[in-house]
Amino acid sequence: xxxxxxxxxxxxxxxxxxxxxxxxxxxxxxxxxxxxxxxxxxxxxxxxxxxxxxxxxxxxxxxxxxxxxxxxxxxxxxxxxxxxxxxxxxxxxxxxxxxxxxxxxxxxxxxxxxxxxxxxxxxxxxxxxxxxxxxxxxxxxxxxxxxxxxxxxxxxxxxxxxxxxxxxxxxxxxxxxxxxxxxxxxxxxxxxxxxxxxxxxxxxxxxxxxxxxxxxxxxxxxxxxxxxxxxxxxxxxxxxxxxxxxxxxxxxxxxxxxxxxxxxxxxxxxxxxxxxxxx
Amino acid sequence: xxxxxxxxxxxxxxxxxxxxxxxxxxxxxxxxxxxxxxxxxxxxxxxxxxxxxxxxxxxxxxxxxxxxxxxxxxxxxxxxxxxxxxxxxxxxxxxxxxxxxxxxxxxxxxxxxxxxxxxxxxxxxxxxxxxxxxxxxxxxxxxxxxxxxxxxxxxxxxxxxxxxxxxxxxxxxxxxxxxxxxxxxxxxxxxxxxxxxxxxxxxxxxxxxxxxxxxxxxxxxxxxxxxxxxxxxxxxxxxxxxxxxxxxxxxxxxxxxxxxxxxxxxxxxxxxxxxxxxxxxxxxxxxxxxxxxxxxx
Numbered sequence: 145x146x147x148x149x150x151x152x153x154x155x156x157x158x159x160x161x162x163x164x165x166x167x168x169x170x171x172x173x174x175x176x177x178x179x180x181x182x183x184x185x186x187x188x189x190x191x192x193x194x195x196x197x198x199x200x201x202x203x204x205x206x207x208x209x210x211x212x213x214x215x216x217x218x219x220x221x222x223x224x225x226x227x228x229x230x231x232x233x234x235x236x237x238x239x240x241x242x243x244x245x246x247x248x249x250x251x252x253x254x255x256x257x258x259x260x261x262x263x264x265x266x267x268x269x270x271x272x273x274x275x276x277x278x279x280x281x282x283x284x285x286x287x288x289x290x291x292x293x294x295x296x297x298x299x300x301x302x303x304x305x306x307x308x309x310x311x312x313x314x315x316x317x318x319x320x321x322x323x324x325x326x327x328x329x330x331x332x333x334x335x336x337x338x339x340x341x342x343x344x345x346x347x348x349x350x351x352x353x354x355x356x357x358x359x360x361x362x363x364x365x366x367x368x369x370x371x372x373x374x375x376x377x378x379x380x381x382x383x384x385x386x387x388x389x390x391x392x393x394x395x396x397x398x399x400x401x402x403x404x405x406x407x408x409x410x411x412x413x414x415x416x417x418x419x420x421x422x423x
Numbered sequence: 424x425x426x427x428x429x430x431x432x433x434x435x436x437x438x439x440x441x442x443x444x445x446x447x448x449x450x451x452x453x454x455x456x457x458x459x460x461x462x463x464x465x466x467x468x469x470x471x472x473x474x475x476x477x478x479x480x481x482x483x484x485x486x487x488x489x490x491x492x493x494x495x496x497x498x499x500x501x502x503x504x505x506x507x508x509x510x511x512x513x514x515x516x517x518x519x520x521x522x523x524x525x526x527x528x529x530x531x532x533x534x535x536x537x538x539x540x541x542x543x544x545x546x547x548x549x550x551x552x553x554x555x556x557x558x559x560x561x562x563x564x565x566x567x568x569x570x571x572x573x574x575x576x577x578x579x580x581x582x583x584x585x586x587x588x589x590x591x592x593x594x595x596x597x598x599x600x601x602x603x604x605x606x607x608x609x610x611x612x613x614x615x616x617x618x619x620x621x622x623x624x625x626x627x628x629x630x631x632x633x634x635x636x637x638x639x640x641x642x643x644x645x646x647x648x649x650x651x652x653x654x655x656x657x658x659x660x661x662x663x664x665x666x667x668x669x670x671x672x673x674x675x676x677x678x679x680x681x682x683x684x685x686x687x688x689x690x691x692x693x694x695x696x697x698x699x700x701x702x703x704x705x706x707x708x709x710x711x712x713x714x715x716x717x718x719x720x
Contacts, residue, residue: 147540151635155540158532159549165529166556166606169567172577176570185575226460233456237449245457246717247708248464254656254708256664256700258682262693263468263475265686270490271474287468290460319445319452344558351664355686365562372566373671385563392559400551 170389177382184378192379199383208367209391215278215363216346219285223342226286227293228335232327234294235301236309246298252288260288261355268356276358284356285349289342296338296403297331304330337402340395347392364388472701479695490690498695508681512699515678518598519662523609523655525602530609530654535643537610538617539625550614557607562667568600569671597673601662608661609654612719616650617643652711653719659707663700 147155172186177195179188199205227249234245252260264284268274308330312322350365357366368385375381445452482495502508537549556564571577578589590596620643628638666679678700685693711717 147635152540155532155536159536162529162533162606163549163552165603166553169564169571169603170556170560172571173563173567184570184573186570186577186580226463229456230460233453233460237453237456239450239453245461247712248469249460250717251708252464252468254660255704256660256679258664258666258679259472259475259697259701259704260468262682262686262690262697263471266478266690266694267471267474270478270492270690283467287463290464341558348559348561350562350667354683368562368566369667372562373569382566385560385566389560389563393555396555396558397551400554 173382173389174386177379177386179379179382182378195379195383196387198380199387202380202384204362205364205367205384208362208364211278211362212347212364215281215285216343218282219289219346220339220343222282222286223289223293224335224339227290227338227342228297228331230290231294231297231301232323235298236306249291249294253291257349257351258355260284261352264352265355276356278357278361278363280356280358281353281363284352285346288349288352289345292342292345293335293338296334296341300331300334301327333402337399340399340402344392344395344399347395475694475697478691479698481691481694483689483691488688498692501692502695502699508696511676511678511681514594514675515663516703518594518601518677519659521598522601522605522662523658525598526606526609526658527613527651527655529602529606530613534610534613534617537614538620539622553607553610553614557611561604564604565600565668565671568596568603572596572600572672592672593674597669597677600668600672601658601665604668605658605661608657609651612650612654613647616647616653616719620646649715650719652714652716656707656711656716660700660704663703 175188175191176184178191178193180190180192180194181188230245230249233239234242261284264280264287265276268276268280274280304327308326309322312326313319317325348365350369353363353366354369357363362370365388368381368388371381372385445455478490479498480494480496481490481492482497483489484491533549533553537546537553541549572589572592574591576589582589590599624642624646625638628642629635633641664679666677666683669675669677669680670683678696682693682696685696
């Protein structure tokens, strides 16, 4: 669209302001993590990197990080299996209720986290009589991670023409061989991207985690939640927070690289531009 | 035909025999594909929502404080008769609506720039810049704003020389911080929606004499509306359920706070309160689906 130089510049200013709005609070935390003083007043009078080695050596933070990695990995594996299966059914077959599947996978992230949290907590504690552990957290996280894998896989399947799969079948391949040799290799980068984003979502999740984790157990967000808002060693806590931000941005960055050229959606799918409707 | 029968059948692996079972049986294939995901989501997830709805009719034993399983309307009577719950529900829904509108307004210019003005290289840089904070560090963002909004924080430090004072902690702060945190969830769908509009449509509108403002109102806005609704699902829903932001930068209760505070002491009442966001979101999702938002989510 042709814009006048004035509106183009106005737009650029708007973009710069929005980006500043997005990143300034993160920079503020970065500066607090380098604040040698134990006070929280702004601005820090000097800067230091002394908190970072302390943060890395903090045993509670390390244990929490390890738990987060375990939960994220397990939830991602479950979500990958379930999300891929559902996407194959929806994208490659026609059946009654097909549209409802798209709706169904979306509900766990479309409903507020407290709803999912309370519902799973009530089921675990009141009906199944299970103790809350990291396992219950994995079940909860897998539930809302399915949609991420599903959306990525379904978007890729929509983009892929079925002619290759048809050709494979015509040449005598069984559906399993076609899946293994044709469909799966074409889906691979979308599945890896979906898995990375599912991991990132799990790695950062606090609301549902709070309701499904056992007493005394901590994931990294739980550790941050318990220390960030009323810190007794502010610098170290903010250094842990900065490390957590960087760690959680890695999978997101890799996922965006993998789905480059495909438009993103807020639930993580690299969707093709001008895609046919999903529903 | 008779000769064929003498040819020994090739040895077949279990996997191949399983695959043969599905060949030419599409219904069986669909059932096999859907069994696990549907089992998980319908039995596990919808089942849990059902348990919670049932739990909302339970009540606490007055003497022991233990959960009594059995039908009672006590919790809903409390919700409907005590004004405090109505006030909290309306406050939460009001802030969720305000956050959604704010984010839609803030998101549009940058999304438009990304989709229609920026060169491809710039565009991918901007997409990454918006996506990185979307997927990470929710808690740290709340923590940052808590520091910035405090009396001797960065906002008052920046506004002080101008003779101004920041909003401090309160409902304004909750609106501001939630608008901040959920903004990327609105930018991305609008960007994707704008990217789908062919440039030729915008050029046609211009060639037919429409000024940019008119092109925006008559062409761009109607075509991106489903994408805006898709983004609003996140901004609205996430605001409805958040208890960490109000607890740290607010001074008043939101739905999330009363759910969270009742969850340990009175699980049935907490379950009853969550029916408010559930009803609101189910209606919201059904309307959103009608408006064609789901292909943008």
